Amino acid sequence: MSADILIAIFVTVITASTPVLIAGLGALVVEKSGVLNLGVEGMMLIGAVTGFAMAATTGSPTLGFIAAIVAGAAASMVFAVLTLTLAANQVATGLALTIFGTGLSALAGKGFVGRTVDASIRIFPDVLALHPLGRLIFSHHPMVYLSLVLTVGVAWFLSRSRAGLILRAVGESADAAHSIGYNVIAIRYLAVAFGGAMAGLGGACFSLMLTPMWSEKLTAGRGWIALALVVFASWRPGRLLAGAYLFGLVMTLELHAKAAGFGLIAPEVLAMMPYLATILVLTIISMRPGSAYSAAPACLGKPFRPPV
Amino acid sequence: MAGQKQKKKDAAPRIALKGICRSFPGIVANDDVTMSVAPGEIHALVGENGAGKSTLVKMLYGVLKPDAGQIYWDGEPVTIDSPKTARYLGIGMVFQHFSLFEAMTVLENIALGLDEPVPRRRLESRIRDILHTYNLPLDPRRAVHTLSAGERQRIEIVRALLLRPKLLIMDEPTSVLTPQEIEHLFKTLRRISEEGCSILYISHKLEEVKRLCDSATILRAGRKVAKCNPGKTSARKLAEMMIGSELKDVARQATAPSRKREVRLSVEGLSLAPSSLFGTPLAEIAFSVQAGEIFGIAGIAGNGQNELFAALSGERPCAPGVIRIGGISAGDKSPSSRRALGLCALPEERNGHAAVPSFTLWENLVLTGRRTLALTSAGLIRRRRARRFSGEVISRFDVRTTGVDAEASSLSGGNLQKFVLGREIAQNPRILVVAQPTWGVDAGAAVTVRQAIADLAAAGTAIVLISQDLDELLLLADTVAVINQGRLTEMGPAATVSVERIGMLMGGIHGEPAVVTPA
Numbered sequence: 001m002s003a004d005i006l007i008a009i010f011v012t013v014i015t016a017s018t019p020v021l022i023a024g025l026g027a028l029v030v031e032k033s034g035v036l037n038l039g040v041e042g043m044m045l046i047g048a049v050t051g052f053a054m055a056a057t058t059g060s061p062t063l064g065f066i067a068a069i070v071a072g073a074a075a076s077m078v079f080a081v082l083t084l085t086l087a088a089n090q091v092a093t094g095l096a097l098t099i100f101g102t103g104l105s106a107l108a109g110k111g112f113v114g115r116t117v118d119a120s121i122r123i124f125p126d127v128l129a130l131h132p133l134g135r136l137i138f139s140h141h142p143m144v145y146l147s148l149v150l151t152v153g154v155a156w157f158l159s160r161s162r163a164g165l166i167l168r169a170v171g172e173s174a175d176a177a178h179s180i181g182y183n184v185i186a187i188r189y190l191a192v193a194f195g196g197a198m199a200g201l202g203g204a205c206f207s208l209m210l211t212p213m214w215s216e217k218l219t220a221g222r223g224w225i226a227l228a229l230v231v232f233a234s235w236r237p238g239r240l241l242a243g244a245y246l247f248g249l250v251m252t253l254e255l256h257a258k259a260a261g262f263g264l265i266a267p268e269v270l271a272m273m274p275y276l277a278t279i280l281v282l283t284i285i286s287m288r289p290g291s292a293y294s295a296a297p298a299c300l301g302k303p304f305r306p307p308v
Numbered sequence: 309m310a311g312q313k314q315k316k317k318d319a320a321p322r323i324a325l326k327g328i329c330r331s332f333p334g335i336v337a338n339d340d341v342t343m344s345v346a347p348g349e350i351h352a353l354v355g356e357n358g359a360g361k362s363t364l365v366k367m368l369y370g371v372l373k374p375d376a377g378q379i380y381w382d383g384e385p386v387t388i389d390s391p392k393t394a395r396y397l398g399i400g401m402v403f404q405h406f407s408l409f410e411a412m413t414v415l416e417n418i419a420l421g422l423d424e425p426v427p428r429r430r431l432e433s434r435i436r437d438i439l440h441t442y443n444l445p446l447d448p449r450r451a452v453h454t455l456s457a458g459e460r461q462r463i464e465i466v467r468a469l470l471l472r473p474k475l476l477i478m479d480e481p482t483s484v485l486t487p488q489e490i491e492h493l494f495k496t497l498r499r500i501s502e503e504g505c506s507i508l509y510i511s512h513k514l515e516e517v518k519r520l521c522d523s524a525t526i527l528r529a530g531r532k533v534a535k536c537n538p539g540k541t542s543a544r545k546l547a548e549m550m551i552g553s554e555l556k557d558v559a560r561q562a563t564a565p566s567r568k569r570e571v572r573l574s575v576e577g578l579s580l581a582p583s584s585l586f587g588t589p590l591a592e593i594a595f596s597v598q599a600g601e602i603f604g605i606a607g608i609a610g611n612g613q614n615e616l617f618a619a620l621s622g623e624r625p626c627a628p629g630v631i632r633i634g635g636i637s638a639g640d641k642s643p644s645s646r647r648a649l650g651l652c653a654l655p656e657e658r659n660g661h662a663a664v665p666s667f668t669l670w671e672n673l674v675l676t677g678r679r680t681l682a683l684t685s686a687g688l689i690r691r692r693r694a695r696r697f698s699g700e701v702i703s704r705f706d707v708r709t710t711g712v713d714a715e716a717s718s719l720s721g722g723n724l725q726k727f728v729l730g731r732e733i734a735q736n737p738r739i740l741v742v743a744q745p746t747w748g749v750d751a752g753a754a755v756t757v758r759q760a761i762a763d764l765a766a767a768g769t770a771i772v773l774i775s776q777d778l779d780e781l782l783l784l785a786d787t788v789a790v791i792n793q794g795r796l797t798e799m800g801p802a803a804t805v806s807v808e809r810i811g812m813l814m815g816g817i818h819g820e821p822a823v824v825t826p827a
Contacts, residue, residue, distance in 0.1 A: 162425050169409050169420050176407030179371060180421050181391035298410065307372065 007132050009252055011139060017248030018147045019044070019205035019219070024226035024233075024240050025147075025154050026198025031230060032158060033191035034171035034299035038094025039079050040199045041223025042101020047072040047200025049105040052112055052207035052214040061119040061208050065143075065201060068208075072200015073193045075101060080192040084185050087303040102217060112214045119212040141209050143201075148241075150198075155237040167191060171297035174304040184304050199223065225275070232283060235296065246281055250274040320383030322347045322475050322506040323368065323399075328377035330363055337363040339530045341377070345475065350497065350507045352517040352538060355527035356550050356750040361510045362404070364527070365477050368508070369401045370394040392423055400468030404480040404510075406460050410453040414463050417452060421467040438469050442496050457608055458489035465496065475506045482516055486608060487778070487811035494520050512550070512751070514543040528552050551751050558758045558783060560766075572770035573597045573620075573651070573739045574632045580615050580624060588612040588794045590619065595789060595798060597739070597770040602761070604785025604802065605774045606810055612794035613743060613774050614656075620741045620772065621653030622646045633739065647680055650738030654728060656747060656774075658721060662728045665717035669709065670698040672716050673731050680735040701730035706756060722753030729757055733764055740764060743774040758784060778807060790814055 023040055030037050050071035055064030079097050082088040121142050128138040158164040167187060170177045174184045206218050225247060233239035251274040258267055324344035330337050337360045345351040355361050366372040368379065370388040378385050381397050388394050394401070408417050415432060419425075426434070435448050439462075446455075446462045455463075461481060468476055478497070482490045497520065501507050511517055517524055517538045524538040526549045534549050574596035582589045590612050597603040607613055618624040620631065622643035630639040633649045643653065655661040663672045674694050678684045683694045698712040705726040709719055716724060725745065732740060745761065746754040762784060765771050774791075775781050781788055781802070788805050789798045790813040797813055799805045 162419070165412075165416055165420060168412070172409040172411055173407070176409060177420075179391065179403060179407045181370075181395070181423075182420075 003132055007136055009256070010136060013245060013248040013252045014144055015141060015210065015248075016251055017244040018141075018144050019202040019210065020222050020226050020229065020247060021147045021202075021241060021244035022143070022150065022205065023199045023202030023223060024229045024244060025150050025237060026195035026202070027227055028230045028233075028235055028237060028240060029154060029158075029167070029198075030191050030195035031300055032171045032235060032297055033167050033188050034174055034297050034302065034304070035083065035188050035192055035195075036090045036094065036301040037076065037079055037083075037097070037192060037195055038091060038227065039076070039097025039101065040195075040227055041219060041221065042098035042105075043072045043075045043196050043199035044203030044206075044219045044223045045101045045105035045217070046075045047203030048207040048218050049109040049112070049203075049214060050200070051204030052117065052212075053108065055117045055119060055208055056112055056115055059117070061117065061121055064117075064119075064208050065204050068200040068204030069197045070200070072203065073197040075200070076192050076196020077189075079196075080189050083303065084188050084192070087305050090301050090303065098223070106216045109214045109216065113216070114213070116213050117208070119208045143205050143209055151237050151241050158237070168297070171299055174299045174302070178304070178306055185306065188304075199226075202226070225278070228279065231296075232279065243278060243281075247274050247278040250277040321345055321380070322349075322382060323508075324380040324383075325364075325368075326378045326380070328364065328367065328379070329375045330360075330367060330372065331375060336530050338367075338374075341527070341530075341532050343525045343532060343535070344380075345506045345508055347474075347506055348501055348504045349523065350501050350509055350521045352521035352524035353508060353510045353527065354512060354514065354517055354524055354546065354550060356512060356752075359527040359550070360530040361527055362479060363530075365401070365479055365508065365510060368394065368477060369399060395423060395471055395473075398472070398474035399477065400471055400473030400475070401477040402461065402464040402468055402479065402481060404483065406464055408452050408460055408463060411451065413449055413451050414446065414455075415448045417463055418448075418467050418470065422470065434470060435466055438466050442469070442499060444496065457610070458485050458492075461485070461493070469500070473505055475508065476500060477508045477510070479510045480512070481509070482511065482513060483776075486815045487807060488815055490516070514538070514546045514550075517546070518543060526550060547751055553752070558755060558762055560762045560784065570599045571596050572599050572634055573772065575620075576630055576632075578616075578619055578626060578630050580619055580626060583615060583618065583624065588615060590615050590794045593791075593794075593796045595796060597772055599738075599770050600765055600768050601787065602765045602771045602773055602785045604781035604788045605772065605791050605796070606778060606781050606788060606814055607774075607776065607791035608814055609776060611792050611814075613791060615794065616791065616796075617653065617655060617741065617743045617774060620651075621655070622651075644679065647676065647735075651741065652676070652680075652732040652735055652737035652739070653741040654732050654743065654745070656743040658724045658728060659717055663716040663724060666715060668713045668715055669702070669707075669719075669727060670695045670712040672728070673698045673701065673734075676731060677735050697734060698731075701727060701734055705730035705760060720750075722749040722757075725749050726753055726756055726760075729760055733760060737764075737769055739770045739772070741772040741774075744776060745773070746775075746777060746780060754780075778810060782807070 023044055027037065027040050047068035051064040051068030054067035055061045075097065079093055082093045083090045123142050124138040129135045158168060166182055170182060170184050170187045178184050203219055207214050211218070229240055229243040233243050254270045254273050257270055321344035326342050328338055328341045341364060353361050353364065363372060367374045368388065370390045370393050373389065379388060380386065386397065388397070409420070415428070415435070418435060419431060432448055439446055444462045444466065446459055452460065481493060485493065497507055509517070509521055521538050524536055525532055526534045526546070528550060538546065576594050578590055578593040580590040588611055593616065595603065619626055622641055626639045628637040628640045632638060633646060633651050636649060638646055638649060659665045664675065674683050674689055677697065681697055683690050695712050701707065702709060702712065707727045707730070708723050719727065729745065742761065745757050749757060758780065761771060761773065773781065773785060785802045787800065788802045788810065789796050790810055792813060799810065
């Protein structure tokens with residue numbers, strides 16, 4: 001295998017991993033605040049269709065991504081009103097949001113099925129990508145760079161900033177945070193909105209970067225993968241990055257194996273590999289006795305009602 | 309003129325409450341409460357559980373809003389609408405259930421309590437200053453879940469002191485401390501009050517109030533019933549004002565000596581891994597309990613009591629020979645099989661562990677008594693029999709409830725405790741393991757519960773009593789042992805051990821007995 005192919009695989013892996021990574025980062029922040037939003041898949045689909053529609057109408061993929069962020073955040077607000085203001089069950093509401101998002105995106109995207117957009121955006125001049133090494137670093141889609149910046153940003157925000165400390169505190173003990181005087185509901189609203197925005201952006205990565213086109217159920221369960229990765233990554237952004245890239249790697253290998261006519265194993269079994277491998281590796285990592293920081297936020301999924 | 313005004317302001321109480329009322333759906337928590345605290349005064353707020361103490365201080369700290377009434381701060385009427393406002397005025401609060409974040413460090417916890425962000429380094433040096441000034445041993449970099457209750461409380465105290473408060477509210481501060489830690493806390497509090505800070509001290513432990521406080525306000529059922537000088541009032545008188553009736557004594561009858569020989573429960577080399585990340589492993593625990601004996605286990609919460617209870621009750625099985633019930637190896641037996649052998653266990657958490665909150669009382673009776681009381685036949689529940697037994701328990705132990713069809717969660721802590729204890733006693737256990745039987749139970753019910761335990765022992769049952777309440781242990785137990793960090797130290801007959809020794813052992817390596825010098 002020549003270096004060119006390796007680099008090509010590398011670029012594919014990173015690109016394929018990016019939507020899961022972005023959506024996962026959003027889910028991670030939401031869960032750190034103590035909210036379990038299982039609607040990631042639905043919000044990704046809403047983001048994907050909105051982004052595609054916007055880009056197809058205006059011709060600007062950038063506007064498409066922005067629209068996807070807004071749409072994802074808007075969808076998450078439905079969840080937030082139900083679970084935070086009205087203290088509805090988070091699991092049921094999240095599942096409903098996924099079903100709602102799947103249906104809504106299919107309906108809204110009816111007219112866009114089969115259309116294509118010119119979604120190529122480059123931030124570095126093509127000259128830099130001529131050399132194989134340059135291609136390794138400079139040939140990616142802007143979303144790839146953004147996802148890396150976001151990973152570092154989220155990690156820094158959670159571990160170093162005061163706002164991040166407050167967010168973690170709300171997720172650790174909503175009652176204690178409330179009694180100190182923090183507005184638990186407002187902080188969770190912000191976290192859920194961020195999670196929705198990231199899910200929307202991750203969804204738009206499918207329709208505007210990976211494929212780029214729109215079809216029903218385009219995200220194919222990646223929202224669920226993102227949620228699982230967050231748990232197996234013990235709520236750490238660094239591990240989430242590793243998990244997402246591992247998932248992308250096995251998925252790319254599986255595609256290459258299929259393309260190469262690798263007949264020993266049934267294609268259905270091959271198709272399972274990315275999911276199996278990711279879960280296996282991350283389970284082994286999370287099985288090690290970790291520090292308390294790595295454990296689940298203590299208030300995850302518990303509704304909070306401020307005493308009146 | 310100005311000086312006169314200043315003087316007048318000094319004379320005003322630091323905080324005064326006039327006609328404060330607050331009700332929740334179904335109950336009136338505070339009814340027309342009027343009281344005041346002078347500058348530099350240590351003022352006690354005493355009352356039973358549910359008397360409205362916590363509600364009252366939550367209103368002072370802005371967590372709750374009063375329905376009616378006015379709060380005055382240094383003579384000026386104020387509205388305290390949030391904890392932030394309270395802190396801005398100069399009110400600091402140390403909660404009964406520490407509002408701490410287990411997974412975070414001391415420093416992070418304190419940083420969270422500040423309204424103005426302070427750079428990490430500056431904050432750390434300010435914290436070290438306070439720790440030094442008030443002689444409080446604590447490491448700011450440690451994670452909270454590794455700290456003892458006393459150390460956790462110091463975090464709250466430091467958090468409050470950082471704001472240079474003029475009024476410090478302490479809600480039941482000693483409930484989880486060792487005698488030495490309490491002594492240390494009192495010194496700190498006296499020091500704080502000497503500097504002019506008022507302290508509102510909430511407690512139902514009257515001996516402590518007598519030792520520490522300058523004056524006391526007594527609440528009963530949400531109303532202020534008296535204000536007095538606790539130094540000049542007897543603890544018994546205070547208690548009777550609290551419960552509003554005369555206090556009975558627990559009579560401990562001696563067991564007939566002939567019955568004392570037989571060993572009912574023996575534990576040998578019991579080691580167990582912790583059940584959770586923050587749990588305590590048990591190490592080589594060994595003891596035995598005879599018929600009619602009350603074996604008391606003292607210790608501060610979180611030193612392995614939960615693990616020991618789970619091992620004894622059968623919730624966590626161990627090697628067969630480690631636990632013997634009447635000579636039969638039972639370490640690997642389930643709770644039901646142990647019940648069949650005569651070992652009944654009553655956990656600390658009444659609602660959710662001892663009883664299913666949403667089940668009725670008679671259904672809860674069936675849950676543990678189905679075999680021992682023959683409440684089922686051919687797989688069907690004998691409802692009438694179960695209801696009859698439940699009714700007997702309710703009347704025998706004076707459980708205040710609407711009847712056998714009341715849901716367990718509708719009972720107050722003390723009444724549910726009387727019911728679940730009565731339920732076990734009705735099964736005529738040969739051995740009873742009971743954890744924290746009077747934790748959070750009001751004084752009247754506590755007497756009933758303790759009397760029932762004493763009577764059961766007199767009738768020949770071997771009893772393991774796990775409790776944090778030293779007075780209770782010394783009152784009831786024949787033999788006392790101390791559990792610390794999962795290790796059990798036997799102290800011998802209760803009549804011969806001193807509270808100081810027990811306190812030292814309870815503190816173990818967690819406490820700092822070296823710091824405490826006799827006052």
